[in-house]
Amino acid sequence: MSATAADTWVGQRLRRKEDARLVRGAGRFTADIRLPGTLHAAVLRSPFAHAEITRLDVAPALEAEGVVAVFTGADLAGRVGTFIEAAGKEITPALRAQVDVEVKSCPLPPIAHERVLWVGQPVAVVVARDRYAAEDGLEAIEAEYEPLDVVPDAESALRDGAPVLHEGLGGNVAARLAISSGDVDAAFAAAPFTLRERFTFARSAGNAMETRSVQAAWDEGRDELAVWITSPRPHLIRTNLSEMLGLPLERIRVVAPDMGGSFGTGLFGEDALIPFAAMALRRPVRWTEDRQEALLGTRHCRDQVHDLELAYDHDGRILALRDRFLVDAGAYNLYAVTVSYNTAAHIRGQYAIDTFSIEGLNVVTTKTPVAPVRGAGRPEAVFALDRALDLVAAERGLDPAEVRRRNLIPAEEMPRPMGMPYRDGQEMVYDSGDYPAQLEQALEAIDYDELRAEQARWRAEGRLVGVGISSYVEGSGFGPYEGAIVRLDQRGHLHVVTGAKPHGQGLETTLAQVCADEFGLPPERVSVTSGDTSQIQFGVGTFASRSAVTAGSAVGIAAGRLREKVLAVAGELLEASVDDLELVTDGVASRDVHERAVSFGEIHAAATPGPRSRLPAGLEPGLEVQYYFVPPTVTFASGTHVASVEVDAETGFVKLLRYVTVDDCGRMLNPMIVEGQIQGGVAHGIGSALFEGVLYDEDCQLLTGSYMDYLLPTSTEVPSIEVGHQEFLSDLNPFGIKGCGEGGAVSPPAAIANAVVDALKPLRINVNRVPLGPAALLDLIREAQAGAGGNEREELAS
Amino acid sequence: MAPREIVVRVNGEEYRGSAEPRVTLVDFLRDELGLTGTHVGCEHGVCGACTILMDGRTVRSCLMLAVQAEGHELRTVEGLAPADGPLHPIQEAFSEKHGLQCGFCTPGFLMTVEELLRDDPDPSEETIRSRLSGNICRCTGYQNIVEAVRYAAELTREAAP
Numbered sequence: 001m002s003a004t005a006a007d008t009w010v011g012q013r014l015r016r017k018e019d020a021r022l023v024r025g026a027g028r029f030t031a032d033i034r035l036p037g038t039l040h041a042a043v044l045r046s047p048f049a050h051a052e053i054t055r056l057d058v059a060p061a062l063e064a065e066g067v068v069a070v071f072t073g074a075d076l077a078g079r080v081g082t083f084i085e086a087a088g089k090e091i092t093p094a095l096r097a098q099v100d101v102e103v104k105s106c107p108l109p110p111i112a113h114e115r116v117l118w119v120g121q122p123v124a125v126v127v128a129r130d131r132y133a134a135e136d137g138l139e140a141i142e143a144e145y146e147p148l149d150v151v152p153d154a155e156s157a158l159r160d161g162a163p164v165l166h167e168g169l170g171g172n173v174a175a176r177l178a179i180s181s182g183d184v185d186a187a188f189a190a191a192p193f194t195l196r197e198r199f200t201f202a203r204s205a206g207n208a209m210e211t212r213s214v215q216a217a218w219d220e221g222r223d224e225l226a227v228w229i230t231s232p233r234p235h236l237i238r239t240n241l242s243e244m245l246g247l248p249l250e251r252i253r254v255v256a257p258d259m260g261g262s263f264g265t266g267l268f269g270e271d272a273l274i275p276f277a278a279m280a281l282r283r284p285v286r287w288t289e290d291r292q293e294a295l296l297g298t299r300h301c302r303d304q305v306h307d308l309e310l311a312y313d314h315d316g317r318i319l320a321l322r323d324r325f326l327v328d329a330g331a332y333n334l335y336a337v338t339v340s341y342n343t344a345a346h347i348r349g350q351y352a353i354d355t356f357s358i359e360g361l362n363v364v365t366t367k368t369p370v371a372p373v374r375g376a377g378r379p380e381a382v383f384a385l386d387r388a389l390d391l392v393a394a395e396r397g398l399d400p401a402e403v404r405r406r407n408l409i410p411a412e413e414m415p416r417p418m419g420m421p422y423r424d425g426q427e428m429v430y431d432s433g434d435y436p437a438q439l440e441q442a443l444e445a446i447d448y449d450e451l452r453a454e455q456a457r458w459r460a461e462g463r464l465v466g467v468g469i470s471s472y473v474e475g476s477g478f479g480p481y482e483g484a485i486v487r488l489d490q491r492g493h494l495h496v497v498t499g500a501k502p503h504g505q506g507l508e509t510t511l512a513q514v515c516a517d518e519f520g521l522p523p524e525r526v527s528v529t530s531g532d533t534s535q536i537q538f539g540v541g542t543f544a545s546r547s548a549v550t551a552g553s554a555v556g557i558a559a560g561r562l563r564e565k566v567l568a569v570a571g572e573l574l575e576a577s578v579d580d581l582e583l584v585t586d587g588v589a590s591r592d593v594h595e596r597a598v599s600f601g602e603i604h605a606a607a608t609p610g611p612r613s614r615l616p617a618g619l620e621p622g623l624e625v626q627y628y629f630v631p632p633t634v635t636f637a638s639g640t641h642v643a644s645v646e647v648d649a650e651t652g653f654v655k656l657l658r659y660v661t662v663d664d665c666g667r668m669l670n671p672m673i674v675e676g677q678i679q680g681g682v683a684h685g686i687g688s689a690l691f692e693g694v695l696y697d698e699d700c701q702l703l704t705g706s707y708m709d710y711l712l713p714t715s716t717e718v719p720s721i722e723v724g725h726q727e728f729l730s731d732l733n734p735f736g737i738k739g740c741g742e743g744g745a746v747s748p749p750a751a752i753a754n755a756v757v758d759a760l761k762p763l764r765i766n767v768n769r770v771p772l773g774p775a776a777l778l779d780l781i782r783e784a785q786a787g788a789g790g791n792e793r794e795e796l797a798s
Numbered sequence: 799m800a801p802r803e804i805v806v807r808v809n810g811e812e813y814r815g816s817a818e819p820r821v822t823l824v825d826f827l828r829d830e831l832g833l834t835g836t837h838v839g840c841e842h843g844v845c846g847a848c849t850i851l852m853d854g855r856t857v858r859s860c861l862m863l864a865v866q867a868e869g870h871e872l873r874t875v876e877g878l879a880p881a882d883g884p885l886h887p888i889q890e891a892f893s894e895k896h897g898l899q900c901g902f903c904t905p906g907f908l909m910t911v912e913e914l915l916r917d918d919p920d921p922s923e924e925t926i927r928s929r930l931s932g933n934i935c936r937c938t939g940y941q942n943i944v945e946a947v948r949y950a951a952e953l954t955r956e957a958a959p
Contacts, residue, residue, distance in 0.1 A: 019893035022901030023885060025835020025875030029902065032834035130829075132820060209839050209847055209936050210902040260837070260902025261936050291840040504900030504937045672896050676938060680899060683939030707844035707934070715930040715940040 009513040009523055010735070013672035016509040017523070018258075027258040030213035030228045031288045038215070039068055041274060041287035042134035044124040044141055045296065046116035049366040049700030050163070051145035053114055053123065061126055061140040066133030069281055070141070071125045071273070073113025080276055081244040082107035083267045083334070090336045094425030100178040103336045104169050106364065110244070110269040110276075116145070117165060117331035118368050119702055120296035122269040127277050127285055150700045154305065154326035154363035165331065165364045174333030175362035179344055181419040182355030187320035191311030195391055199384035200769035201749070202693040203303035203328065206373040207712060208503070210260020211289040212298060214270050216278035225252045227275050232262045232501050233541035237271055238533045244272050245279070256531035259503035263684070264373035265543045266299040267334060295705050300694050301373035303328040304343065304380040310388050316396040316403040320355040323347060323384070329362045330369035337362065339370070341423045342377030342475075347385050350435040350471045350638060351407040354419055366700045372543065374684055375745040378472060383770060386470040386750035390757065391766070399452075400469050400754065401443055408435045408471075422475055426633035430473060432728040433638050433664050439471065442640040442662040445724050451644060459762070464647040465657065466759025470750035471641070475634035476665075476739025477549025477732070482540050483628040484554035486515060486562045492586055492600035494519060494526040494559070499539015500551035501531035505677065505741060507547055510669040511555045514735070518559035520583050538628065545637065545739025548669055550629055553733040558627035566623065569606050572616045573598045635730035637738035639663035641682070641747035645755040649781055652774030654690055654756055656719045659748075664726040666738035674740050675723045681744020683718045688745070689752040691717070693771045760784070806867050808833065809877025817864045823857075824848045826864030827874065835875040835905050839934070846933030849906035850874045856913045875905035878912070887953035888912060888946075897946030899937030907933050911947050915954055921947065 021027050058070040091101055111122045126137035151157045151165060157172035165172060188194055208230075215228040225247060231237050231254075238254040241247065270287055278285040289298065309322040327340050340360035348356065393403035409416055411434040422428040443449075451467050458465045485497040496515050500507065512526035519525075529535055540550070563583065570588035571578045574596055582591050589597035606614040609621040644657040661678055668674045691711040695703040704710040721744075729736025753767040756777065763784035769776070801816040808831065815830035822841075827833045827850070839847030841860045848859040851873040878886040888911050891897070898904040907930065914921060914929045921929070926947045927940070935943060 015893055016896070018901070019898060022898055022904055023875075023889035023892050023908065024879065024881075025833075025905045027901050028834075029837070031838070032828075034832070034834075131825075132818065207936055208902075209845060209900070209934065210837070211839075258902075259900060261900040263936070288838075291842065291845075506899070676896050676899060676942060679939035679941045680937045681939075684936070706842055707840050708842075712934050712936065714932075714934060715927040715944065718940050720941045720944070721939060 009516045010669050012513070012670065014509055014513060014523060014670055016506045017512060018506065018508045029210055029258045029260060030215055030230050033215055033228050033257065035215070035217055035284040038284040038286050039127045039129065039281065040131040040134050041125050041127050041277060041285055042131060042138050043122045043270065043287070044126065044138045044143065045293070046112060046119055046121040046123050048116055048145050048147050049119050049150045050148040051116050052148065053112065053116060053143065054146050055142065055144035056124065057142040058124060060142060061137040064133065064137045064140045066129040067126055067137040068129070069127045069277065070137065071277060072123070073111045076111055076276065077113055080110055080272055082109050084240050084243055090338065092425040095421055095423065098421045101337060103175040106166055106169060106174050106333045108267065108332045108334055110272040118366055119700060120293070120368060122273065125273050125277060127281060150366045152696065152698060152700055153365060154328040157363045157365050165366065169364065172364050173361050174329055174364050175337050175340065177337050177340055177344060178359045179420050180357035182320070184320050184322055184355055184357040187355045188309070188311045188322065191319045192313055193395065194309060194311045195388065195395070196307065196309045197388055197391065197768055199306040199308060199387060201302045201304045201380040201383055202769065202771055203300050204688055204692040204694055205295065205298065205300045206263035208261030208263055211291060211294045212268065212270065213288040214274040215284065215286040216275040217284040218279040218282055220282055223251055225275055225279065227252065227254045228257055229254060229271065230259055231256050232259065232503055232543055233265055234501055234531050234533050235499055235539035236541065240267065241272060241275055245275065253534045256501045262503040264299060264301060264371050265541065266371045291707070292705055295710055296702055297368055299371035300330065300368050301370050302380055303370060306380070306384040308384045308388055310392060312392050314396070315406060316392050316398045317406050318351060318353050321348065321353050322357045324359045327360065327362045328365050328367065328370070330365060330367045332369045333362045333364055334369055335372055338372050339377035343381045345420065345422060345428060345475060346378045346473060347381035348418070349382060349385055349473055350409055352409045367696060374681065375742050376544070378474060378746045379685065379688060379749055382470060382472045382746050383749045383753065387753055387768065390754045401439070401448060404439055404469060405436065408439060411436060422634055424479055424633055430636045431730055431732060433636065434726065434728065435471065435638060438638065438640045438662050438664065438726055441724055441726070442642045442660055445662065445722060446642045446644065446658055446660040448642070464649060464759040465644065466647070466755040466757065466761070467642060467644045468751045468754025468758055469640070469642050470747035470754065471639065472743060472746040473636050473638045474545060474739065474743050474746065476545035476637045477631050477635050477737070478544040478546045479550070479631050480540070481538070481628045481630045482547065482550035482554050483536055483538055483626065484551060484558045485536055485624060485626045486555065486558040488562060488566060488600065488604065488623040490601040490604035492525065494521065496526060496528045496555055497535045498530045498551045498555065499536050500542050500547040502542050502547060505542060505547060506670065506673040507542070507551065510548060510673060511551060513669055514552050514556045515559045518556060518563050521585065545741040549635065549733055549737045549739055550631060552669060552735060552737055554627050554629035556734055557629060558625045561627065562623065562625040565619065565625065566603055568616050568619060569603050570598050572614055573602060573606055632732055635666065635732045635738045637663065637665045637740060637743055639743045639747060641751040643751040643755045645752060645759055647756055647759045652778035652781065654752065654772065654777065656686065658722065659719050660722045661744065662724040662726060663740065663743055664728050664738065665740035666728060666730045667736040668725070668727065669737065677740045678723050678744040679721045681742060682721045682748055683713050684745040685748025686718055686752065687713045689749040689770050689772060691771055691773065802865055804864055804868050806870060806872055808872045809874060819863060819865050821864045822860055823862040823864045823867050824859035827859060833874055833876055837902055837905060839903065844934070845903070846910065847903050847906040849909045849933065851909055851913065856910055875908055878908060887957060888950040891946040891950035891953055895942050895946040895949050897938065897943040903933060903935045907935065907943060911950060914947070915951055919955055920951055
C-alpha cells in the first residue's frame with residue numbers, strides 16, 4: 001500500500017468525476033433509458049390495509065385503449081416465487097451460538113394474491129403503450145375487497161386476540177433477539193437511583209429524490225433478461241430474479257444506472273413484476289414509480305418504541321441498562337434482525353455500560369414494510385439513550401456535558417471489547433478513537449461555556465435558547481465482502497469495476513483516487529464502473545456505510561497487485577530487475593537510466609496472449625487483477641453533535657441556531673466528500689427530529705401521501721453544519737478507513753430534542769418522541785404550563 | 799384523446815412533437831423530445847426537480863401540460879452549456895463547491911439559480927436560502943448548494959463586461 005503523504009490523491013478535496021455528466025443533465029437514470037418498442041406499466045394498489053380480494057375483474061381494463069396486458073396474483077401464482085429473505089442467511093452460526101436470536105420466515109410475494117396486507121400492496125399490473133393509457137387501465141379494473149381487522153401498531157399486534165397476519169409465524173412476532181451481559185437485576189436492585197422512560201421514534205421514509213424505476217427486456221433468441229433498476233444492490237436483485245423466475249444467473253444482467261439517492265435498501269414487488277411482464281410479452285417494459293406510490297410503498301423505516309431503564313449512582317454514572325423495544329416491521333419482516341440488531345449493538349454508544357440486558361422484537365402490522373434506512377436502527381437507539389442521559393443529568397443536578405464526561409469510555413481503554421458479538425458474529429470491539437477528546441472538541445467548537453453564560457442572559461430577556469449534546473458510534477464497513485477488478489489498457493488508462501453501486505457518495509472519484517495513487521497516475525486516467533452484474537461476478541452494494549471501506553480496500557489491493565504485474569512484465573522486456581524499475585506517466589522506466597523505458601502499449605502487448613506474448617515465467621496473460629476484500633469485522637466510526645436551538649413558545653417552532661459535529665471516520669479519502677456526507681446526514685436527521693413522520697389513521701390508511709403532508713427539510717430549515725474531524729485510523733483495512741455515510745443522520749434527533757428540553761428548562765418538559773413538530777411541542781408546553789399553575793410567562797422568563 | 803401537434807422552442811431550437819392534451823410538459827420533454835435532463839421528482843409541484851425556464855421564468859414542468867407550452871421559449875438544463883463547451887458558471891460552481899451528490903435534483907436547482915442570479919447578481923445567504931426553498935435536495939443538506947450559488951454569482955460577475 002502506498003503511504004498517504006501530501007503528494008497522494010487520497011486525502012485531497014478532489015472535484016468529483018461524476019459531476020461532469022450530472023450538472024449537464026447528461027446523467028442516465030433508469031427512467032432515462034429508452035429502448036425501442038417499450039411498453040409502460042402501472043400498478044393497481046390495495047386501497048385496504050387488510051382485506052380479502054373477493055373479486056378482481058381485469059377484462060374491462062383489457063378493453064381500454066392502448067392496454068396490452070394485465071397481470072394479477074393469479075397469473076403469477078406458481079410461476080414466480082417469493083423474494084429470498086435476508087433472514088436465515090444473515091444469522092451466522094457464530095452469531096446464533098452467542099446470542100438468543102430467532103427469525104421466522106416471512107417471504108414477500110411480488111404481488112398480492114387473495115389477500116392484501118397493507119395499503120399500497122401491488123394487486124395488478126397493467127401494461128400499455130404509455131403510462132397514461134396504463135393508468136386508464138387501472139381505473140377500469142373492477143376489484144372488490146372484504147375488509148378484515150387491521151393491526152395498526154406493534155403493541156396492538158402483540159395483544160391477545162389480535163389478528164394473526166401470517167399463519168406461519170404463529171403470532172405477530174417475526175423476529176426476536178435478546179442480548180445481555182452481567183447481573184442486570186442485581187445492579188438495578190443495588191443502585192441508588194433508577195429511571196424508566198418510554199421513547200418513541202416515528203415511522204419515516206428515505207425519500208430519495210429519484211423514485212424507483214424498473215425497465216426490463218427479454219431477448220427471446222438468447223434467453224437473456226436485461227434489467228435496469230434503481231437499486232443499490234444489483235447483484236442481489238439478480239440472484240432474486242434468478243430464483244424467482246427460474247433463470248440461470250448468468251442469463252440475467254442487472255444494471256443499476258445513475259441513482260438519485262437511495263438512503264436504504266429494499267426489495268420490491270415491481271423488481272420481479274416488470275421482468276416477468278417483459279418476458280411474458282416479449283417486449284421491453286418500463287415502470288417508474290410516482291411520488292404518491294413512493295410515499296405509500298417505498299419502504300418506510302424507524303417506527304420503534306423503547307422501554308428503557310437506567311440504574312445510576314450519585315455521581316450520575318450509569319451502572320446498568322435494561323431496554324425492551326418493539327420494531328413495527330409493517331406487513332412483512334424482510335430484513336430479519338438487521339435493524340433491531342443495530343439498535344441493540346449501538347444503544348450504549350460511546351458510554352462505558354458493561355451491565356446490560358436488551359430485548360428487541362420485530363412485530364408485523366398492516367402497514368408498509370420497513371427497511372434499513374440511513375442510520376438503520378441507530379438514531380432510535382441514540383435518541384433513547386442520550387435523552388435518558390439528560391434525564392439523569394437533570395436528576396443529579398449535573399450539566400449534560402459533565403454527565404457525559406463521567407460516562408464516556410476513556411481513551412486508554414481502546415480498543416475496547418463491548419461484551420457482545422456484532423451482527424456478523426465477530427466480537428464487538430470499538431477498534432480506535434478518543435471519545436472524551438471528541439466531546440471536548442465539539443464543546444469547544446460551539447464555545448459551550450460561553451453559550452451557557454449567554455443562555456442565562458437570553459433567558460432573562462425571555463429568549464428560549466438551549467443546547468443539546470448527542471454522540472454515537474457506528475459499526476461501519478459491514479461485510480461480507482466487496483470486490484474490484486482493475487485493468488490497464490494499452491494507452492495507460494486504468495479501469496476499475498466494483499460491485500459496490502454508489503448513489504451519490506462520489507465513489508467514482510474516491511475509488512479513482514485510490515487506484516491513481518497505486519500507479520502514481522492522475523485520477524483522470526482512471527475510470528470506474530459499478531452496478532452492472534455483467535462486469536463482476538459478485539457484488540454486495542452501497543449501504544451500511546461500507547463502500548469506501550470495502551470497495552476502497554479492494555481497489556487498493558487489486559491495483560497494487562496489478563502494478564506489481566506491470567513492473568514484472570516491464571522487467572522482462574527491459575531485462576531488468578523489478579527493484580530497479582519505476583512507474584512513470586507513460587510506462588515503466590529504469591530508476592537510473594530513464595531512457596531505458598517501455599510504454600504501457602508495449603507492456604500491454606507483452607501481456608496479451610499469443611505469439612507476441614512476453615511474460616515472465618509463471619505469470620498468466622492479461623493486465624487485470626480481481627480482488628475481493630473481506631473485512632475481518634466492522635470498524636467503529638464515531639461522532640459527537642452539539643445543537644443550539646431557539647424555541648418560539650407561541651408557535652412551537654424550533655429554530656436551529658448552530659449545529660456542530662466532530663466525527664472520526666478514520667482516513668478520509670476525500671474530505672470534501674466526507675463533509676458532504678455528514679452535512680447531508682445531519683439534514684436527514686434534522687428531518688427525523690423536527691419534521692418527518694409517516695402517519696396512518698385508525699384504519700391504517702396513509703395520511704402523509706404527499707409532500708404537503710410529509711415534510712422534508714428545505715434550505716430554510718437546515719443551517720450550515722460546522723464540521724470538525726478526528727482521524728483515528730482503522731487497523732481493519734489497509735487504508736485505515738471508517739465509514740461516514742450514515743453517522744450524520746444518527747445524532748440530530750437526540751441532540752435537538754435535548755436542546756429543546758434545555759431551552760424550556762424552566763418548564764421541565766420531557767421530550768420522549770420524535771418528530772417534535774410545532775403542534776407536538778406546543779402540546780408539551782401547554783401541558784407544562786397547566787401543571788405550573790398558570791404563571792407560565794414568569795416561569796419561562798425566569 | 800387525440801394527440802395534438804405541439805411546436806416549442808427549447809434551448810434555442812425548434813422542436814415539433816405530438817402529445818395528448820393531458821400529457822404534462824415534463825413527460826413531453828422527456829419522452830417525446832428525448833430531453834431527459836429534466837427530472838420528475840414528485841409530480842405535485844413541491845420538490846422542484848422538474849424546474850425549467852419558460853420565457854425566462856421558472857416553471858414546474860410537472861404542473862404544466864405540454865399544450866400550454868405551445869409557442870413558448872423553453873430552457874432546460876441541456877441548454878445551459880454547449881455540449882462540447884465549458885460548463886456554465888452555475889454548473890461550474892455546483893461542481894467546484896460539491897453542491898450535488900446524487901445529482902437528481904440538480905437540474906431543477908440549476909435552473910432556479912439561473913433565474914435567481916438574473917434577478918439578483920449578488921444575493922445574500924438569506925435570499926439564496928429563501929429562493930431555493932422550493933427545491934428539495936435529500937443529499938447535501940443545502941450548505942454546499944448555498945456556497946455554490948455564491949460562487950456562481952462571483953463567477954458570473956467576473957465574466958460580465
